[in-house]
Amino acid sequence: MADRHHLRCRGQGCRIVRSGYAPGSKPIIQGQWNVHSKAQPLRTCIGCRQSAPRSALLRLVRDPEDPQRVVADPRRRLPGRGAWLHPDRACLTQAVKRRAFSRAFRGAVEHAAVDDFFGTAVLAPAGTVTVQAESGSEI
Structure with missing residues (x-):
């Protein structure tokens, strides 16, 4: 049997x-x-550094079209190196404050798409220069 x-x-x-x-x-x-059966795989949140089942975390990956940009991958299907984050504004703020995105993705990345996914605008840490593109519509 x-x-x-x-x-x-x-x-x-x-x-x-x-x-x-x-x-x-x-x-x-x-x-x-x-x-x-085995327990569900654990992943570490890049914001709060706590382990949680991967079903409780949001996967983030570099954008396949623009490698300098990080996007949310709610279906967990996009290719490439992933980082995991609790779907919580506090963890997002903590990850930005700790500069965890550049550490997790091994290089400088832009996390604006993740901010948009959460519906927030998280400020960059002090000392970081941010450049805003001009739209050309200002008169």
């Missing part, structure tokens, strides 16, 4: 507990099969 089970789980990291107590469950009767 154990062989058939492992053919079904296809090596997904399941383990079978035959008797006794399984972690976090009721006692099992001798001979019953209890299958436990």
Whole structure:
């Protein structure tokens, strides 16, 4: 029976507990099969530096068209190196204050698209020069 089970789980990291107590469950009767799957992968938020399941964090990646820009990847499908952030304004502010974006992406990046995703405008840390492009419509 154990062989058939492992053919079904296809090596997904399941383990079978035959008797006794399984972690976090009721006692099992001798001979019953209890299958436990692995826990969800943990990722570290670049803002608050706390570990959380990746389903609770927002993935950020460099924009494929503009490598100097960081964009939010809510579907977690874009290619490239990713960084993880709690979907919380406090963590975003902390990440900007700590300059975590440039550290996580190994180079200078622009995080304005992430600010827009959160609907905020987080100020850059003191001493950082920001240049605004002119629209040409000012008269």
